[in-house]
Amino acid sequence: MPYIEHDPTNSHTFKTHLLKSKRILALCGAGLSASSGLATFRGAGGLWRTHDAMSLATPQAFVKDPSLVWQFYSARRQAAFSAKPNAAHLALAALSVKNKDFITVTQNVDGLSPRAGHPPEQLYPVHGALSTVKCTSVFCSYTEYNNFKMALTPALGPTRAPADADTQPANIPLNELPFCPKCKIGMMRPGVVWFNETLPNDLLEGIDEWIDQGPIDLCLVIGTTGKVWPAAGYIEICKEKGARVAVINMEINDDPHLGGVNNADWLFKGDCAQILPDILQPIIGSMEEVRELLGDMDKFPATTTSGGPVTDINNATTGEETVERTGEGTGYY
Known part of the structure; x- marks a missing residue:
């Protein structure tokens, strides 16, 4: 555990800094959804x-x-x-609604964050x-x-x-x-995104654009080992941009190489669904207020589609029957 001048579990000092923070990035992993039974x-x-x-x-x-x-x-x-979104998903969704300069970079593929009401323009599901x-x-x-x-x-x-x-x-x-x-x-x-595949460029570019807009005040490292790159690199990037780092994880004392610990200003060990609503309370209010703010967001959106078979433009006809090329295929993988 790194040397920290103040008590790393002191939520009061964290909340004081939170209230002063304008630009915040959260990096989330599977621990965020543990209380949802996943x-x-x-x-x-x-x-x-x-x-x-x-x-x-x-x-x-x-x-x-x-x-x-x-x-x-x-x-x-x-x-x-x-599964159902838990209180941690709701807390982050509420923080997003309250602070439009807050983004969440999630490595989770379960879809619980959008179902909790997290604004899609502030959510980057990189996997x-x-x-x-x-x-x-x-x-x-x-x-x-x-x-x-x-x-x-x-x-x-x-x-x-x-x-x-x-x-x-x-x-x-x-x-x-x-x-x-x-x-x-x-x-x-x-x-x-499977192992040995690249992350989506549009999402990475969106994150980079947000990072480049100015100093970062706070980085939340939530339920992730912080070992999977390039997502893990955002912890160090935030630190270089001036952010203080808070790690919320069940395994802080069990894994000395846990991502973010060496850069952490606060270390909160425990269930994200219990810790996040508490430490974010100065901004999001009580969970009753959070649920009132978000409303009943846990609805499955309608299926949408894009793309289709690539058309041979050499065989395309003219007039009303003209077929447009829909774009290159995704590749076998």
């Missing part, structure tokens, strides 16, 4: 039916065994869509979303957003899951897995 990816939930969850989150795993990967992600979708699915064909760019179906195909329904958590998943035939409804050729894949 296991952390690397923690106790690191195994899924005897498989290492991290080994299933790769393009190579999807190519090798799409049945296994889709069953894993279907289970994650069902868990996320059944994608489980509710997004997209075609893998290089000749198609079809994508579905806000797809909250519990089962994308009958074979991926909850009733097909093994009763015993240690039982190996069934080998689902390829024709029973999700395929693109537009091109009819490419298999659909989860719209999350």
Whole structure:
């Protein structure tokens, strides 16, 4: 634990600084959703039916065994869509409403932050979303957003899951897995960023633009190991821009290499859903006031789509039947 002149668990000094802070960045990880019943990816939930969850989150795993990967992600979708936003999600959403110069960079794909009412223009889900699915064909760019179906195909329904958590998943035939409804050729894949894939440029550019606008007063590191790059780099960047750092995590004393600890001005160990509403109270008010501010935001938005099969412009016709090129495909991965 770093040397800190004041008590790092003193919420009074934090709240005093919070009230003076104008530009705030929060970096969030799986611990934010722990109280919603979602296991952390690397923690106790690191195994899924005897498989290492991290080994299933790769393009190579999807190519090798799409049945296994889709069953894993279907289970994650069902868990996320059944969960409810907790008080930590609500507290951050309220802070966003109260402070338009506050942004949240989240590594979570569960979609609980937007369901809590977090303004989308202040939320950067850099690892994608489980509710997004997209075609893998290089000749198609079809994508579905806000797809909250519990089962994308009958074979991926909850009733097909093994009763015993240690039982190996069934080998689902390829024709029973999700395929693109537009091109009819490419298999659909989860719209999350897998290991060995790059983060979305538009989101990274948006974060960089916000960072470049001026000094940063406060960085909140919430429920994340702070070890996954480039997201982890935002802690140091905020520090260089003048920010003081508060780490909120269950594992502060258990992991000496926890991201942000070496830069921390405050260390709050415990459940994010209990700590965040308390330390942000000077700005967001009580949880009763937060719920009144946000209203009933936990509604699933309608599904939207974009893209489709890439049209050969050499075969395009003229007049009313002209077909426009919809853009390059997303690539097999």
